[in-house]
Amino acid sequence: MSTGKPEDRATMSPPVEPLSDIAWQRVERQLFATLDCDEAVSRPTRVPTPAPRTPWLRWALGGAAAAAVCAAAVMMFVVVGRGTTTPRPDAGVPGTSRVVTQDAASEVSFGEATIEVHEHSALTLAGDAERGVFVMIERGAASFAVAPRAGRPPFVVQAGDVMVRVIGTQFMVSRSGDAARVEVTVGHVEVVARGHRVQVHAGESWSSDGEREAAARGSATGSGDVAAAHLSSDPGNPAGWEATPGSQEGQPDGAVAPGADRSGGPSQDGDPGAAQPRPRHRPVLDDKARFDHAGALEPTDPRAALAEYRALARGKGTWAANALYAAGRLSAELGDREAAAQLLRRYLDRYPHGGNAADARSLLRSLDPAP
Amino acid sequence: MTSRALDVRRAAADRDLAVRCAQGERAAQRELFMAQRDRVHRTLYRILGSNRDMEDLVQEVFLEVFRGIERFRGDSTLATWCATIATRTAWAYIERRKPQAAALELVPEPMSEEPGAERTVAAKVAAQHLYAAMDRLAAPLRIAFALAAIEGLPLAEVASLTGSTLVATKTRVWRARREIERRAAKDPMLRGYVVHLGGAPAEDVP
Numbered sequence: 082m083s084t085g086k087p088e089d090r091a092t093m094s095p096p097v098e099p100l101s102d103i104a105w106q107r108v109e110r111q112l113f114a115t116l117d118c119d120e121a122v123s124r125p126t127r128v129p130t131p132a133p134r135t136p137w138l139r140w141a142l143g144g145a146a147a148a149a150v151c152a153a154a155v156m157m158f159v160v161v162g163r164g165t166t167t168p169r170p171d172a173g174v175p176g177t178s179r180v181v182t183q184d185a186a187s188e189v190s191f192g193e194a195t196i197e198v199h200e201h202s203a204l205t206l207a208g209d210a211e212r213g214v215f216v217m218i219e220r221g222a223a224s225f226a227v228a229p230r231a232g233r234p235p236f237v238v239q240a241g242d243v244m245v246r247v248i249g250t251q252f253m254v255s256r257s258g259d260a261a262r263v264e265v266t267v268g269h270v271e272v273v274a275r276g277h278r279v280q281v282h283a284g285e286s287w288s289s290d291g292e293r294e295a296a297a298r299g300s301a302t303g304s305g306d307v308a309a310a311h312l313s314s315d316p317g318n319p320a321g322w323e324a325t326p327g328s329q330e331g332q333p334d335g336a337v338a339p340g341a342d343r344s345g346g347p348s349q350d351g352d353p354g355a356a357q358p359r360p361r362h363r364p365v366l367d368d369k370a371r372f373d374h375a376g377a378l379e380p381t382d383p384r385a386a387l388a389e390y391r392a393l394a395r396g397k398g399t400w401a402a403n404a405l406y407a408a409g410r411l412s413a414e415l416g417d418r419e420a421a422a423q424l425l426r427r428y429l430d431r432y433p434h435g436g437n438a439a440d441a442r443s444l445l446r447s448l449d450p451a452p
Numbered sequence: 453m454t455s456r457a458l459d460v461r462r463a464a465a466d467r468d469l470a471v472r473c474a475q476g477e478r479a480a481q482r483e484l485f486m487a488q489r490d491r492v493h494r495t496l497y498r499i500l501g502s503n504r505d506m507e508d509l510v511q512e513v514f515l516e517v518f519r520g521i522e523r524f525r526g527d528s529t530l531a532t533w534c535a536t537i538a539t540r541t542a543w544a545y546i547e548r549r550k551p552q553a554a555a556l557e558l559v560p561e562p563m564s565e566e567p568g569a570e571r572t573v574a575a576k577v578a579a580q581h582l583y584a585a586m587d588r589l590a591a592p593l594r595i596a597f598a599l600a601a602i603e604g605l606p607l608a609e610v611a612s613l614t615g616s617t618l619v620a621t622k623t624r625v626w627r628a629r630r631e632i633e634r635r636a637a638k639d640p641m642l643r644g645y646v647v648h649l650g651g652a653p654a655e656d657v658p
Contacts, residue, residue, distance in 0.1 A: 112511045
């Protein structure tokens, strides 16, 4: 039996697996981003964001501050349990909640807004439906369906340095480290980053990682066409906005593009293509580019890559099939055999003759070897 | 300098750091984070074992630390205070997570050619068996056992971290050990491991 000597424990206690430097950096970054969010909602006069250059940004921060002032009110979140979400009220800041998902997405209904928090994502919500809502994405991605804001309080989403003011829309914001991407399905939003703003309309996307997005888009479309705005190398334009003739985006003065409806009337939200002369309507980031983006993320942030693959797999077409297989493969590589097997079986159910079907079967067999 | 004088100085330094953190001074918060992150992680790891939510849990602990730092009165060291919150966080995690039927990987990793690799793999597998057995324990028993028997903390410190009495802590460790030993009787890998853990065997404790 045991001698009970300390040296026994020293030699036989399970070794503590250290967190990698990258993991610690991630923890630190997310921790302090959340604390910044706390400060933004609990002490609105001390928001540590650089002074806004535009009237709109002042308004947006004011909206966030207003959301904070009302944070004493209790938020009523209805969590539809589709995943392993762990929403909980954060006692430190009244009226805030944090939602963390693991292997499955979850849906949070809040007043007139529905938020789908994608897999392996985390976000903090503050404010309430009456005074305004402030959402900070710590990592991963979330899709929003928000009622038009005309006459309603502000709804602001922050991902890293990027702020998105909702006008009335369905859109998705994803974050990987300091990079953020916004895709709009219906209506439009305004994105603010580094003191510049741009409106992103239905069918368009915006990414802070513009070079990669533009390159991916170019390869996919075979043209030089780019998104509503992307990073440029112009040193005089630090945010990298590329203003398109006919639009006023890229101007840090708060001007609105002709035809753009900042109030987001229902007619436009119901029909994103109507009523607005849009000199530059460009395709949303295509599935291939999203797939490539996820692939590029794999070495450095496999969880974000997995979330991207799974989000893409919810769609249709070749890249959805590829993404579903890739999600299964990556889950297996990450050691999550159960999720991997589930994803691969789903792939084989949906695409029994798909390009990766043979690989999927082989991988599935290796995950569950016959006795 | 005497030990008591050192304690007084450390307590003053802790209080000063806590005040700066409470005022929202980011440099102070980073200082506390860097000073305590390893202990927080170690405490969580000892209780939960290898866990894919570890990063989230560490972050959760420090959020709780910074959001509640105004309540720090210096009755204990900041290190103990952080470890207490880590213990409480692990407890809450155990309580809220779903039962895991086969959550642990019990498949050995591919063997390396390096000397001692077999022993390393065996130790890892044994640790997995140990934590699989601990998964069956109620949270208070698991935590007391992990901190006392695996980490080797004095029972009084475990009692302090869990907010329990010394007697209750001792009983929890004993009950947990008895349960683990019962399982070890059917699991040679676990048995070979448990006998090396510190503390008195279950049958020696009333």
